Amino acid sequence: MLDIAHNVPKNHFEDWQLELAAKLLKDFDSEEHNLLDVLHFFQGTFGYIDKELIPLLAKFFNLSRAEVHGVISFYHDFRDEKPAAYVLKICQAESCQAMGSNKLTTELKAALNIDFHETSTATDITLEPVYCLGNCSCSPNLMINSQMFSRVTSESLTQILQGLTEEQHD
Amino acid sequence: MSLDKDIDFGTPESKNQVLVSLEIDGHQVIVPKGTSIMRAAKQLGTSIPKLCATDNLEAFGSCRLCLVEIEGRRGMPASCTTPVEADMVVHTQTDKLAKLRKGVMELYISDHPLDCLTCSANGDCELQDTAGEVGLREVRYGGYQGENHLAATTDNSNPYFSFDASKCIVCSRCVRACDEVQGTFALTISKRGFESHVSAGIEESFLASECVSCGACVQACPTATLMEKSVIEQGIPEHSIETTCAYCGVGCTFNVEMKGEQVxxxxxxxxxxxxxGHACVKGRFAWGYASHKERILKPMLRSSIDDPWQEVSWDEAIQFTAKRFQEIQQQYGRKAIGGITSSRATNEEVFVVQKLVRTAFKNNNVDTCARVCHSPTGFGLNKTLGTSAGTQDFASVESADVILLIGANPTDAHPVFASRMKKRLREGAQIIVADPRRIDMVESPHIKAVAHLALRPGTNVALINAFAHTIVEEDLVDWDYVNQRCDKELFEHWLAFIKQANNAPESVATLLGVDAETLRQSARLYAEAERAAIYYGLGVTEHSQGSTMVMGMANLAMLTGNLGFNGCGVNPLRGQNNVQGSCDMGSFPHELPGYRSVSDDLTRQSFEQDWGLSLDNEPGYRIPNMFNEAISGTFRGMYIQGEDVAQSDPDIHHVEAALRSLDCLVVQDLFLNETAKYAHVFLPGTSFLEKNGTFTNAERRLGRVRPAIKPRTGKHEWQITMDIAQAMGYPMHYEHSSEIMQEIARLTPTFAGISFDKLDREGSVQWPCNDEAPNGTPIMHVGGFVRGKGAFEITEFVATEEKVTPKFPLLLTTGRILSQYNVGAQTRRTENNVWHPEDILEIHPHDADERGIKDGDLIMLKSRKGETSLHALISERMQPGVVYTTFHMPFSGANIVTTEYSDWATNCPEYKVTAVQCKLTDHISEWQQHFLDYQEKQNTTNKVIPA
Known part of the structure; x- marks a missing residue:
């Protein structure tokens, strides 16, 4: 399992460009209910939702700036700045807590020397809390980019981090 | 919040016809299906505690205070979101509920500052009231040791209200009011849970956000979070007077909330x-001009327009005026003087001015500022339908399925009606917009026109003919309606005309700049709708074919059976508060009150009997005639009531030359306006807060204007007019303005049933109001037309003489902006200037690029008539080849550029089409320099000399 950490693909995001966003947006249907899909798409493309995107989306979906901002800010998953090459989300929900995720979180923060929503430049990891990854039977869970790690222990956590760091030196 | 203690039912009324009976706290109540339990209880007189509910907003169910118990159901549902059901048994007050409500309230107060005694909402706070209702006595989580929002900052960016986030309970009422009532969607709840908060735009200040400052949020706020700055500074008002707004033709009813004599x-x-219950930034907030330091409160005289003004007594001013006018008449004849009535004055004030002209002046030289705005409406609708007024009430829009909006920009010029229209559009009605500019009704949050017919200025008639041609050609005519209600002969004649190939969409597409298929689709949509309504503004009337276009729209509505029903009609959005009324009151040189010709002997006789003298049966001068005659020396004295012709009328050089030629110009106004520069007598007028009378809005609705304060000048305006009449030898006498209305009712069949008493009783009434329609007439032409059979008029398109040339390759069209009103005399003396400090020139990027123009550059705008400089705004709202500006600021001199062309029937000026050139410049125009020099002189050597 731990070898897999070497295989976690790094995030590769486009640099924010309003013109590119406008071009990409044309492929979508402007029905209001597509707003969330479009937000996910842009976060996947640019790594975050740039503030400049909001008026563009508002016009496209025939909404106000306020409405689009309301939707984005409601969801913790949408970021307002570009994350590191790895986004590490550690579960804080009941099952994982019961299986020791609080302790893991403390260790993780200490190891990376950052708090939630911060980025460790040395390791190129952004740390985020998450509330349930839908894998409670294998708690505690964490996710790096789109790769899930389950039944994580202090030992395995260290190895995971090592794996990520080593990959960077590759 | 407001002083107005109207009952708040918590949730909107249900329009369902089915009735449901249920029991609440042991009492039976019968309400329409779909009513909330909260509303049903309130109908019984039972108040259920609430914070997030109010009856002009849909139920939201977020505050969790309005919980009730329903027998046979588990839990405690929110009464605002739970609809009634037959035989339901509801308990609104039980021990269990009391405990729960108290607990919820305790949580609210645990994060709310306990500064009630020094809070601006003290005594007018729903949170405070609700805490009292639930019997909150202590807050166990007090001390604010935990996390809270008490340090949240205040946004003071809006000039009229502040947003104090520390007092916010996040009930969303402001957000929902902005969405549901105003339709701007400028606010949102940002983030979630403990972090949730109200955000204007993207965490912007209110001023920088999409907010249009209508104030609906301030009114909806149950705490002091959103509060008028005037209340913060001066405290809660103690009494309130109901009146009618003095801005646009919507004519909103307001409560003026006062402290003593202070608004x-x-x-x-x-x-x-x-x-x-809605308002806009002008009506709600921009009333400070009434006490502006530039307001003139004393009468003034001067023998020459180059002299400084000298303050005098009322008596001296009146005698001087009467003497001058009489001397002029002795020397130059009876017709050498005349007057202009104001569309901002009350019906009563206008009535006496036209009476003054017809009696004391002994001629019919009276006209009104409607000449320059909606005179074609009066002419065109009278000719086709038989009444010089719009056909519907405003509520009619709530039943329209398709709206055809032509040459009107309601979000700026008639914002409160625009909110109503937008609400209907959000419910699913469709809108077609015909306008050279991409206005907000074409595209704005939750509004999208099915078609924007961005026609070239000056081609309206070709457009409406193409609609009619399509409808005839594709056999979408409502034959039953036309056969039953319209004049057969005129229709046959018209039919032959409209079938001509030159009226086909394909023939006019290039001329209009709109493709033929879009025209056809739009015509089909209009014709096939169950209920289709036309709304229009000055973009229709202010053309050389303004009257033709009005008749063209009436033809179209008759052709498709869209007159005489709810949700349909031909609806002018009239500009000024009392432009309908000033026309109704006989302000035209050819018509006595009620649109009856001065040459009609019977009509004239009824007035002659009442007024005790014989009246001239010849029509008098229209405004343009007055100016022309003044320049030629035969017209020498003028009484202008509340109208600034030297700013608002076209071709200002010509207007100024005319005014300069007068021997005696009397201006009655609040301020020394542009026209007053040429005046010899200045008679200070009263603001709407001082008036006692009536205004008639665009839906023919007469609303009362009640005095909140005494006339600051010492005289009502009708008294000034009366005094001049008396001084000139005509015994005009009234003790009270209600007597003037009695006279109007006595002499005008359409107003026969109207009196101050009736208006005070009913609130407002739409004319005609008489024995046949004792409660007024919301919708005209029901069952048949006022003129008998509807008249189809030939509406041949004739292009305006004003054409682009290599020298003047662009077309200028003028309009309005939300924050300013007309010549700006009122609004630019308020804080509204933060939104619009100067008139700007909107230009398409392509045209700007060709001329090397960038945003903010100073541009010389030049026509064959004159030139003026304005700053540029590059805007994709424009179409290439067309530029746009407003005329709110005198210094802009927009009307220096406009031309002498006017409507063929009514002389309404062609403000909407002027061939111009735009060039980068580094200096202001010569006229603008003169303007500044005059201002300088006024402030230095020519100061007013006190009495």
Missing amino acids: IRMVPSKKGKAND
Whole structure:
């Protein structure tokens, strides 16, 4: 399992460009209910939702700036700045807590020397809390980019981090 | 919040016809299906505690205070979101509920500052009231040791209200008011849970956000979070007077909330049928001009227009005026003097001015500023339908399925009606917009026109003919309607005309700049709708074919059976508060009150009997005639009531030359306006807060204007007119303005049933109001037309003489902006200037690029008539080849550029089409320099000399 950490693909995001966003947006249907899909798409493309995107989306979906901002800010998953090459989300929900995720979180923060929503430049990891990854039977869970790690222990956590760091030196 | 203690039912009324009976706290109540339990309880007189509910907003169910118990159901549902059901048994007050409500309230107060005694909402706070209702006595989580929002900052960016986030309970009422009532969607709840908060735009200040400052959020706020700055500064008002707004033709009903003689705030009244409890930035907030330091309160005279003004007594001013006018008449004849009535004055004030002209002046030289705005409406609708007024009430839009909006920009010029229209569009009605500019009704949050017919200025008639041609050609005519209600002969004649190939969409597409298929689709949509309504503004009337276009729209509505029903009609959005009324009151040189010709002997006789003298049976001068005659020396004296012709009328050089030629110009106004530069007598007028009378709005609704304060000048305006009449030898006498209305009712069949008493009783009434329609007439032409059979008029398109040339390759069209009103005399003396400090020139990027123009550059705008400089705004709202500006600021001199062309029937000026050139410049125009020099002189050597 731990070898897999070497295989976690790094995030590769486009640099924010309003013109590119406008071009990409044309492929979508402007029905209001597509707003969330479009937000996910842009976060996947640019790594975050740039503030400049909001008026563009508002016009496209025939909404106000306020409405689009309301939707984005409601969801913790949408970021307002570009994350590191790895986004590490550690579960804080009941099952994982019961299986020791609080302790893991403390260790993780200490190891990376950052708090939630911060980025460790040395390791190129952004740390985020998450509330349930839908894998409670294998708690505690964490996710790096789109790769899930389950039944994580202090030992395995260290190895995971090592794996990520080593990959960077590759 | 407001002083207005109208009952708040918590949730909107259900329009369902089915009735449901249920029991609440042991009492039976019968309400329409779909009513909330909260509303049903309130109908019984039972108040259920609430914070997030109010009856002009849909139920939201977020505050969790309005919980009730329903027998046979588990839990405690929110009464605002739970609809009634037959035989339901509801308990609103039980021990269990009391405990729960107290607990919820305790949580609210645990994060709310306990500064009630020094809070601006003290005594007018729903949070405070609700805490009292639930019997909150202690807060166990007190001390604010935990996390809280008490340090949240205040946004003071809006000039009229502040947003104090520390007092916010996040009930969303402001957000929902902005969405549901105003339709701007400028606010949102940002983030979630403990972090959730109200955000204007993207965490912007209110001023920088999409907010249009209508104040609906301030009114909806149950705490002091959103509060008028005037209340913060001066405290809660103690009494309130219901009146009618003095801005646009919507005619909103307001409560003027006061402390003694001090106006504290204006709050729109729920009882107002024109506005339904809503208001805009002008009506609600921009009333400070009434006490502006530039207001003139004493009469003034000067023998030459180059002299300084000298303050005098009322008596001296009146005698001087009468003497001058009489001397002129002795020397130059009876017709050498005349007057202009104001569309901002009350019906009573206008009535006496036209009476003064017809009696004391002994001629018919009276006209009104409607000449320059909606005179074609009066002419065109009278000719085709038989009444010089719009056909519907405003509420009719709530039943329209398709709206055809032509040459009107309601979000700026008639904002409260625009909110109503937008609400209907959000419910699913469709809109077609015909306008050279991409206005907000084409595209704005939750509004998208099915078609934007961005026609070239000056081609309206070709457009409406193409619609009619399509409808005839594709056999979408409502034959039953036409056969039963319209004049057969005129229709056959018209049919032959409209079938001509030159009226086909394909023939006019290039001329209009709109493709033929879009025209056809739009025509089909209009014709096939169950209920289709036309709304229009000055973009229709202010053309050389303004009257033709009005008749063209009436033809179209008759052709498709869209007159005489709810949801349909031909609806002018009239500009000024009392432009309908000033026309109704006989302000035209050819018509006595009620649109009856001066040459009609019977009509004239009825007035002659009442007024005790014989009247001239010859029509008098229209405004343009007055100016022309003044320049030629035969017209020498003029009485102008509340109208600034030297700013608002076209071709200002010509207007100024005319005014300069007069021997005696009397200006009655609040301020020394542009026209007053050429005046010899200045008679200070009263603001709407001082008036006692009536205004008639665009839906023919007469609303009362009640005096909140005494006339600051010492005289009502009708008294000034009366005094001049007396001084000139005509015994005009009234003790009270209500007597003037009695006279109007006595002499005008359409107003026969109207009196101050009736208006005070009913709130407002739409004319005709007489024995046949004792409660007024919301919708005209029901069952048949006022003129008998509807008249189809030939509407041949004739292009305006004003054409682009290599020298003047662009077309200028003029319009309005939300924050300013007309010549700006009122609004630019308020804080509204933060939104619009100067008139700007909108230009398409392509045209700007060709001329090397960038945003903010100073541009010389030049026509064959004159030139003026304005700053540029590059805007994709424009179409290439067309530029746009407003005329709110005198210094802009927009009307220096406009031309002498006018409507063929009514002389309404062609403001909407002027061939111009735009060039980068580094200096202001010569006229603008003169303007500044005059101002300088006024402030230095020519100061007013006190009495």
